[in-house]
Amino acid sequence: MNIALLGYGRMGKSIEAIALERNHTVVLKVSKPSEDFNFSNADIAIDFSIPSAAVNNIKMALDANVPVISGTTGWLEHYQDVVEYCQSKNGTFLYASNFSLGVNIFFEVNKRLSELMATVEGYKTEIEEIHHTKKLDAPSGTAITLAEQIIENTHYDKWTLERPTSNEIAIKAKRIPEVPGTHEITYNSEIDSISIKHTAHSRQGFALGAVIAAEWIKDKKGIFTMRDVLNIG
Numbered sequence: 001m002n003i004a005l006l007g008y009g010r011m012g013k014s015i016e017a018i019a020l021e022r023n024h025t026v027v028l029k030v031s032k033p034s035e036d037f038n039f040s041n042a043d044i045a046i047d048f049s050i051p052s053a054a055v056n057n058i059k060m061a062l063d064a065n066v067p068v069i070s071g072t073t074g075w076l077e078h079y080q081d082v083v084e085y086c087q088s089k090n091g092t093f094l095y096a097s098n099f100s101l102g103v104n105i106f107f108e109v110n111k112r113l114s115e116l117m118a119t120v121e122g123y124k125t126e127i128e129e130i131h132h133t134k135k136l137d138a139p140s141g142t143a144i145t146l147a148e149q150i151i152e153n154t155h156y157d158k159w160t161l162e163r164p165t166s167n168e169i170a171i172k173a174k175r176i177p178e179v180p181g182t183h184e185i186t187y188n189s190e191i192d193s194i195s196i197k198h199t200a201h202s203r204q205g206f207a208l209g210a211v212i213a214a215e216w217i218k219d220k221k222g223i224f225t226m227r228d229v230l231n232i233g
Contacts (some may be wrong), residue, residue, distance in 0.1 A: 007049035039064035056080035073141030097141030099209030
C-alpha cells in the first residue's frame with residue numbers, strides 16, 4: 001500500500017515506521033501546510049497535521065479520489081462539512097479522535113459505565129487528561145469524545161475546562177513533558193469513588209491503529225469510524 005503522510009511530525013514519523021514494518025511504502029511526506037500535493041502514487045492518505053490544515057488536507061485527498069483517514073483534532077466544527085464533501089465526491093473518509101486500539105476499547109467501557117452510573121444518584125463526574133507539552137489543543141479530542149459519550153447517557157449536557165455547574169462535566173487538561181496520553185474518568189460521591197483509566201506508554205499504539213485503519217479502509221467507500229474497523233457493535 002502506498003501511503004501519503006499529511007503531517008510529518010512525531011506522529012507522522014511513528015506512523016511511517018509502523019507502515020514500513022508492515023511492508024507499506026510512504027510515497028509522500030508533507031511537513032507544512034500546502035495547496036498542492038501530488039497524490040498520483042498514493043493508495044491512501046493519513047492526516048496527522050494541525051487543526052488549521054486538516055480540512056484542506058482531507059478535501060485535497062478526496063479531490064484526488066484517495067481515501068483519507070484523519071487523527072488531527074481541534075477542527076471538528078467543520079466535521080459535517082467534510083462528511084458532506086466526501087459524500088459529494090463518493091469518497092472514503094475515517095476520522096478518529098484516537099486510533100489506539102486500547103483507547104477504542106476504553107471508549108466502549110466508558111459508554112457502558114456511564115449507562116450504569118445514570119441509574120444512581122449522588123455522583124459527580126470529572127475527566128482528567130494528560131499529554132505532552134507540544135500538544136496544541138486542550139482538552140484532547142479523546143477527552144471530548146469521552147465527555148460526549150457520558151453526556152449522551154446521563155443528565156449532563158456539556159463539558160467545561162472551568163469550574164463546573166451541576167449540568168457540566170469538568171475536564172482537567174494537564175500538559176507535562178513526554179507524556180503520550182493519559183485519560184481518567186472518575187465518579188465521586190460522599191461514600192466512594194469509581195474510576196476507569198487508560199494510559200498510553202508510547203505513540204506506537206496510536207501509529208499502529210492508524211495503519212490498521214488505513215489497511216482496512218483502502219478499498220471501501222463511505223464514512224467510517226474506528227468502531228467499524230474493530231467491528232464493535
